[in-house]
């Protein structure tokens with residue numbers, strides 16, 4: 001939601017631009033091109049016919065990733081794929097311990113695994129601290145509704161319908177002993193998340209590194225094919241149009257983020273939860289968490305449910321550790337989870353009120369190398 005004052009200010013500025021100027025700016029800024037162009041091509045080519053190993057990567061690149069940084073690299077051989085994090089795409093002070101990077105790699109691994117099974121390339125996965133090796137055997141193709149959901153899964157940041165959600169099935173998708181799922185008292189989780197959002201905004205380094213992934217300019221977005229876009233913000237079509245036409249300042253962006261987190265995303269969540277691990281610094285447990293998140297979100301997609309990661313608390317926890325700050329959020333989050341576990345990823349769930357839109361992606365060819 002955007003405040004009435006900002007809406008009126010925006011409409012006033014558009015009037016000042018004049019009808020002709022506004023139309024040209026709207027065309028330049030992609031108002032009439034939502035979801036099209038080179039930055040969205042990966043969504044149309046995710047499952048082509050043929051036996052090329054690269055086709056597995058086409059499904060993998062549609063996975064979720066923190067700030068849509070897509071921090072993954074694939075080395076392809078005829079019978080194996082090496083998946084490693086692309087350290088050059090880390091989020092700076094927003095992810096100082098690479099937790100979100102390694103979870104994101106796990107998300108890509110889950111899509112890759114589903115695609116391999118679908119194509120009869122039984123994947124044998126070896127997780128290591130620096131990535132994963134996927135050995136590709138041969139057997140009967142095994143498709144699943146989760147595979148079919150890959151191109152339909154999008155992070156939904158809009159209001160949800162607060163109808164209760166049957167959450168039992170989600171816990172069944174957690175398939176390793178190192179990871180578990182907890183549901184929170186919504187009021188407590190929401191208060192802490194709003195406080196963490198305010199703390200990120202007040203932290204110059206975190207706020208800068210967060211904003212650097214916002215792609216407000218259509219040409220930048222089409223060139224970079226990554227980052228957070230206005231179309232994926234969950235705002236109404238009118239606000240998205242205005243957001244594209246008018247230049248967005250860092251302050252306005254922060255205000256809108258805080259408002260929508262508090263008044264829309266948390267306020268309308270049917271439930272909020274976290275994925276927990278035993279060792280929050282173990283890259284393997286983080287990748288396992290990513291696989292489980294991707295699977296949960298794909299399953300939710302098959303059920304017509306909406307989901308959104310909400311990780312401001314974890315981002316503050318890592319910031320406190322890396323910058324040697326008082327463990328304010330670290331202690332508050334530990335009080336919300338069972339002893340001996342640590343939250344590495346949080347989210348909300350609910351029935352959607354609007355369809356979420358796709359985010360940009362770099363194509364499989366841009367993130368893959370041949371290992372020969």
Ligand SMILES: Cc1cc2nc3c(=O)[nH]c(=O)nc-3n(C[C@H](O)[C@H](O)[C@H](O)COP(=O)(O)O)c2cc1C
Nearest residue numbers: 064065066067068100103104154155309310311359
């Ligand atoms: C580790 C991780 C952390 C994330 N944290 C957030 C978050 O705090 N808030 C949010 O709105 N989205 C978050 N996301 C969602 C990503 O921004 C999203 O996956 C990315 O922009 C691509 O969009 P898509 O999921 O619609 O394909 C997170 C995703 C991952 C994998």
